[in-house]
Amino acid sequence: MRCHLIFIILLFSGAFVSGQALVTNTEVDRKYLEDQFYFGLTYNFATNLPADVSQRNLSYGLQAGFIKDIPLSYQRNMGIAIGLGYGINSYYTNLLATQQGSDVVYSVLDSDADFKRNKIATHVLEVPFQFRWRNSTPEEYKFWRIYTGVKLGYVFDGRSKFVSSSEKxxxxxxxxxxxxxxxxxxxxxxTFNIHIYYALSSLFNDGVTGESGGLIEFKPLKVGLIFFIL
Structure with a gap:
């Protein structure tokens, strides 16, 4: 009789523990975060170019970083985010930059000029700030998102590069x-998200001019894909 009683107690105890585990495992996580890491690939357009300057070859950009998600609503479908990232950008044009003493002189390459590459390359430390909307839930990992905001960048390395068959x-x-x-x-x-960046600042400093005396103040427009990871 005592053995039967012990068995019944253990059986009910096991059922109670299992029930508790089930409740714990199915408890909704209301403190989940979204989209903490990002990686993007873009095609870089050069807008506001002088009339005689054109874009050449495939101008591209790469970006990656970490961004802190800060939900603002109980449903966690609205929030803000601030991050830190790294970007690499190339802009291929027929605008040739050459050094003359301490100055940089700009000229336009002819359409029949023999050269392989002529570009500006930048390495940028980036700080994105976003306002975020999404229709995610604690149980749903596939959702729509609209993230808009601003991105600040510090160019810690910017170079001009010209390569022809005879010189570099x-x-x-x-x-x-x-x-x-x-x-x-x-x-x-x-997984797949469209990324658009429109520069409000010129790629060059104020007052930079070409050989004709006109200002060079083109602004990058980047369009591509960005991937977010938890």
């Missing part, structure tokens, strides 16, 4: 603006 010119271009900023928009569903 590479130098640090001091005319490239150190601090840059622009508007961002990220829209998408689940």
């Amino acid at each position: 010119i590479v130098f640090v271009n001091k005319d490239i603006r150190d601090f840059q900023y622009g508007l961002t928009l990220n829209v998408g569903y689940n």
Whole structure:
């Protein structure tokens, strides 16, 4: 009889523990965060170019970083985020930059000029700030998102590079603006999201002119894909 009683107690105890575990495992996590890491690939357009300057080859950009998600609503579908990232950008044009003493002189390459590459390359420390909306839930990992905001950038390395069959010119271009900023928009569903960045600042410092005396103040427009990871 005592053995039967012990068995019944153990059986009910096991059922109680299992029930508690089930409740714990199915408890909704109301403190979940979204999209903490990002990686993006863009095509870089050069807008506001002088009339005789055109874009050449495939101008591209790469970006990656960490961003802190800060929900503002109980449903956690609205929030803000601030992050830190690293970007690499290339802009291929027919605008040739050459050094003459301490100055940088700009000229336009002819359409029949023999050269392989002529570009500006930048390495940027980036600080994105976003306003976020999404229709995620604690149980749903596939959702729509709209993230808009601004991105600040510090160019810690900016170079002009020209390569032809006979020569190669590479130098640090001091005319490239150190601090840059622009508007961002990220829209998408689940893994694939469209990323747009429009610069509000020129790639070059104020007052930089070409050989004809006109200002060079083109602004990058980046369009591509961005991937967010928890």
